[in-house]
Every structure is written in structure tokens, then in C-alpha cells.
Amino acid sequence: MDSSQYKDILSGSIQREIDAQRFYRDAAEASGDGFLKDLFTGFVTEEKKHEKILRGFLESVPEKIPFDENRDYHVSETIARPEVSSEMKPADAFALAAKKEEEAMNQYTALADGCTDAEQEKVFRNLAAMEREHKLKMENAFVDVGYPEVW
Secondary structure, three states: OOHHHHHHHHHHHHHHHHHHHHHHHHHHHHOOOHHHHHHHHHHHHHHHHHHHHHHHHHHOOOOOOOEOOOOOOOHHHHOOOOOOOOOOOHHHHHHHHHHHHHHHHHHHHHHHHHEOOHHHHHHHHHHHHHHHHHHHHHHHHHHHHHOHHHO
């Protein structure tokens, strides 16, 4: 991977964090439930933190990129995601949110696996863990809303 590819990956990741912020902001605004509004608003804050971390990496790309060569970062699997629709049912919104979090988690894990800089690897692993936690919350919300007979 060269510095141009690394910058492209970081820029794409930043855009996905911005898209996630927009998604959660829209979901919070559309929600009539105070708990869900707070939950989604909290995710906006978290995704802003992720964006800030990634912007820091983008602003200081080193001459030698801290990754092993010939790795597949699966960036293409995260392209062309559906947009939020005002007609979405809550269960569909939670399912889409869980999928977005899964994609982010997988991307950060792949970046950590290929990173040769211990500090950046740790940051990517922490980002993956945060996305995993978000995914679990969205999956739980999906089950609660999508399958009310369970509870």
C-alpha cells in the first residue's frame, strides 16, 4: 500500500463516520421515543470521536506507511450502502445501523491486522471494539423492536 492508497482508505473511513453521524442524527430526530433519541444522539457523539481520530491519522501520514504489503482491506465491501428513508420501519433502521457498525468493525479490524505501528494498531483495535459495542446495541434494539414476542 502506498501513501495515496492509505489516504484514500482514511478518507473513505472518515466519510463513513460522517455518514454514520448523519444516520444517527436522522434516526434520533425521527424517533418519538426518548430512550432511542438519547441512544442515537450518543452514537452521533461517538462517531464524531472516530472521525477526529481518523482525521489525525490523515493529517500526519508518514512517508513509510505502517502496514504490511499486499493485504486486502475489504474497502470495496463497504461501498454503496442504502440511504436512510423516511419510510423505514424502526426494525429496518436498527438492522441497517447494525450492518453499518459491522462493516466499520470489520474495516478497523483489517486495518489493525495489517498495521505495523503498535500505537496505530491499538487505536484501530479500540475503534473496532467500539463499533462492535454499537453493533451489539443495534442488534439488541432490532430484536426488541422486530420480535416483540421475545420479550
